[in-house]
Amino acid sequence: MVKNNGTLSLSVISGKGGVGKTSLALNLAFGLHSMNMNTLLVDCDLGLANLDVMLGVTPGKNIHDVLKRGLSLEETVCRLEKGGLDLIPSASGMVGVPELDEDRRLFIIEKLNNFLSDYRFLIMDLGAGIGPTVLSFARMTHRRVVVVTPEPTSLTDAYALIKVLFMKHGVADFDVLVNMARSEEEAVAGYERIRAACEKFLDLPVRYLGHVHRDDTVSESVRRQKALLKYAPQSPAAKDIARILERLSEMRADAREDIAGVPPLSNDGTG
Ligand SMILES: Nc1ncnc2c1ncn2[C@@H]1O[C@H](COP(=O)(O)OP(=O)(O)OP(=O)(O)O)[C@@H](O)[C@H]1O
Numbered sequence: 001m002v003k004n005n006g007t008l009s010l011s012v013i014s015g016k017g018g019v020g021k022t023s024l025a026l027n028l029a030f031g032l033h034s035m036n037m038n039t040l041l042v043d044c045d046l047g048l049a050n051l052d053v054m055l056g057v058t059p060g061k062n063i064h065d066v067l068k069r070g071l072s073l074e075e076t077v078c079r080l081e082k083g084g085l086d087l088i089p090s091a092s093g094m095v096g097v098p099e100l101d102e103d104r105r106l107f108i109i110e111k112l113n114n115f116l117s118d119y120r121f122l123i124m125d126l127g128a129g130i131g132p133t134v135l136s137f138a139r140m141t142h143r144r145v146v147v148v149t150p151e152p153t154s155l156t157d158a159y160a161l162i163k164v165l166f167m168k169h170g171v172a173d174f175d176v177l178v179n180m181a182r183s184e185e186e187a188v189a190g191y192e193r194i195r196a197a198c199e200k201f202l203d204l205p206v207r208y209l210g211h212v213h214r215d216d217t218v219s220e221s222v223r224r225q226k227a228l229l230k231y232a233p234q235s236p237a238a239k240d241i242a243r244i245l246e247r248l249s250e251m252r253a254d255a256r257e258d259i260a261g262v263p264p265l266s267n268d269g270t271g
């Protein structure tokens with residue numbers, strides 16, 4: 001078994017699409033790196049990848065080359081920042097993108113685990129929903145960040161995703177991040193609805209990771225292909241993200257003993 005040198009793995013998931021997973025994943029990665037924690041960002045939205053577009057980088061190779069042509073992960077890595085902020089990109093608009101079957105899943109787990117020892121964090125940006133590839137990736141990591149917006153459909157879809165991961169795969173570790181909130185009260189009320197449903201129907205505790213305000217600077221930074229934390233570090237959303245980064249850093253410190261015994265990615269649903 002691969003030893004873990006202290007990499008905490010997170011997948012960023014949501015029931016409903018367009019809630020801000022990719023924007024948050026990239027800003028969390030930038031933020032962790034600026035706190036001196038080497039971070040690898042992996043675009044696991046195999047069909048509609050867009051981390052490279054959001055970052056304005058043009059990757060040569062991508063994760064499909066690893067899955068289909070047996071290329072090594074090293075050959076696909078884009079260095080986003082010196083000193084440990086790297087991206088493994090995917091590709092958009094691929095025809096006939098395969099679902100991640102068991103063989104490919106084990107292959108990815110093995111390749112990434114062997115590659116991860118220099119990173120403090122692995123962040124996987126996933127597609128939305130409860131398709132097999134999403135469930136497959138979401139089960140591999142130590143923790144899952146469930147992104148929701150305060151809209152009822154986003155909350156019910158997130159609950160459905162948590163339910164299927166818990167009931168079908170025994171995954172029980174979820175941190176809820178409320179994005180595009182108009183106020184802290186609205187964010188906490190949204191989280192409370194998910195928490196109450198998970199407690200009542202699944203007897204499952206979930207945690208609150210924090211919230212990010214609805215802020216037009218986020219879309220502006222996407223249009224300019226820059227990380228928000230660099231483009232507008234004083235914006236309300238960037239300040240919210242800074243608070244979430246503190247919690248992630250604490251999360252890693254708290255998880256240290258738990259993760260020491262398990263590889264960053266695993267196949268058994270417990271991460
Ligand atoms: N806090 C925010 N305030 C305002 N706009 C936001 C915020 N977060 C994200 N957005 C905008 O919402 C849109 C969708 O974001 P993003 O692509 O990150 O979502 P996603 O969950 O990754 O979508 P998909 O499910 O399609 O992968 C983007 O245009 C982004 O700029």
Ligand SMILES: [Mg+2]
Pocket residue numbers: 021022023045050126127
């Ligand atoms: Mg996305």
